[in-house]
Amino acid sequence: TQLLEQSPQFLSIQEGENLTVYCNSSSVFSSLQWYRQEPGEGPVLLVTVVTGGEVKKLKRLTFQFGDARKDSSLHITAAQPGDTGLYLCAFPNSNSGYALNFGKGTSLLVTP
């Protein structure tokens, strides 16, 4: 069974700080996605990474897929209160290929 471990589970920082959250597994993934979920809302896709070593940037967010495609990181530069939310990583289920398996997420709070 493929499992995703996300760390840290909770993170509380002040506006302007930098942070990195991690998504790790012992399995190799064909692709991996990062979502952000705000309270009372559904997850919103931020990025999909496919190639080992791939780096994608989305404004102040930088996503990296590990060379072996077993792990990924999300780095946020100069965090803002609007970045507050639950950051989830997910991968396509290896059996079905369409269902997504999610980690438990990192809950980020950015205070002014």
Next chain:
Amino acid sequence: GAGVSQSPRYKVAKRGQDVALRCDPISGHVSLFWYQQALGQGPEFLTYFQNEAQLDKSGLPSDRFFAERPEGSVSTLKIQRTQQEDSAVYLCASSPRQGRATHEQYFGPGTRLTVT
């Protein structure tokens, strides 16, 4: 444009009651998914529809859970004889792609079910 909508947004049910949760996917989206998100957890897959066909229901926790999408658009998730462990947020997602390519899913806001 219009996204995925779900109703009701909040539902309180007494243990033993039946509930029905509705999902309106993005127009034209072939694939529709239901996920269950317990407090402090990530979403967990329940079931998958491709048009009106329910191709995978392996994630449904018990035979009290039933989902349908009769005309290939709106879907309903029904839970019979609700139990306290059914309390969770139920998320619906849709995708314009089908089969093994349905990796980018658009989620609705969810229905928060509380069973008392």
